[in-house]
Structures are given as C-alpha cells and as structure tokens.
Amino acid sequence: MITILHNPRCGKSREGLGLLENSGKDFEVLKYLDEPISEEILKNIISLLGIKPLELVRKNEAIWKSDFKTKTLSDAEIIKLMIAHPKLIERPIVINGKKAVIGRPPQDILNII
Template structure:
C-alpha cells in the first residue's frame, strides 16, 4: 500500500492525492504537519528517496531563511530542523515499500506508481 506524506494546504500535494486516488491504488494519507516525522524517520525516508538531507528542504520557506540559511549545518542539524519544522519538508512524498519519490511532477509520479 502506498503512503502519501501530505500537506492539505499545498496545491501540489492535493494534485498528487487526486492523481493517486484516480489511479485506484490503495494508499494511506499521512499528514506530516500534524504528526511530524522524527529525525530517525526522516533519515530512513531519505534512504528511500536516495537524497541528501538538504535536498529535502524547502529552502525558500521563511523559517529556513530566518533560522538556517547560510549557516554551516551537518546532515544531523538539517534532519533536526526538518523534524522541528515539518513545513520545511518538500511535498508531497509518495512511499512504496523501500522506495519513495517527491510527487510534485505528475509525469514522474506516473512512472513511480
């Protein structure tokens, strides 16, 4: 069963959810804003995405700009920032077992599922 890390306030996340719903795939919605992922969960997610922590950050968010931009951060620092401020996580993320993708591009999502 697919899992979708979803932010209901995000248009791209809503579009991804609509696409997956139309695909008739079984899925579970995880509102990661209300139930933030731990740094450990994020580390596991990054392995599935095959990304580095900084690649998961929405670097134009004001929280990032005001608190983290331009600082020398370790991967652990970035994971802790993402856990503390889940709004910084790129979205939506679709997880299928041991693989995952950021579902902003519907064509890429089609290939994934």
C-alpha cells in the same frame, strides 16, 4: 502499502493526492504537519529518495531564509531541523515499498505506483 506525506494546503500535494485517488490503488495519507514523523522515519525516507537531507528542504520557507540559509549545517542538524519544523520538508512525498519520490512535478508519482 503506498503512503503520501501530504499537506492539504499545498497545491502540488493536492495534485499528487488526486493522482493516487485516480490510480485505484490502496494508499494511506500522512498529514505530516498534524502527525509529526520521527527522525528514524525521515532518515528512511531520505535514504529511499537517494538524496542528501538538504535536498529535501523547502528553501523558500521564511524560517529557512531567516534562520538557517546562511549557516553551515551537518546532515544530522538538517534532519533535526526538519523534525522540529516539518514545514521545511518538501512535499508531497510518496513511498511505495522500497521506492520513494518527491511529487514535483506530481506526475513523477506515477513512476512508482
């Protein structure tokens, strides 16, 4: 099953959702700001993406700039921050089996569906 971590207020996320809708494939939408994900799921997503946790952080978010930008944080601390402040998680993320991609640009989603 294809899953999209989606924020309806984000234009790129809406574009990614549109690509999935137009693909004709079955998928589920996880509105991660309304339905928080667990630390275990976030770690799995990071592993599937093949990136460091810091690469999944939205560094232009106000809370990141004001509270965390100048701090040296471990990977575990960054993951805990994203769980506590899901707005910090880059979006959209599409997961298809053992593959995942950040939909920036949204067309990258086409590579895994």
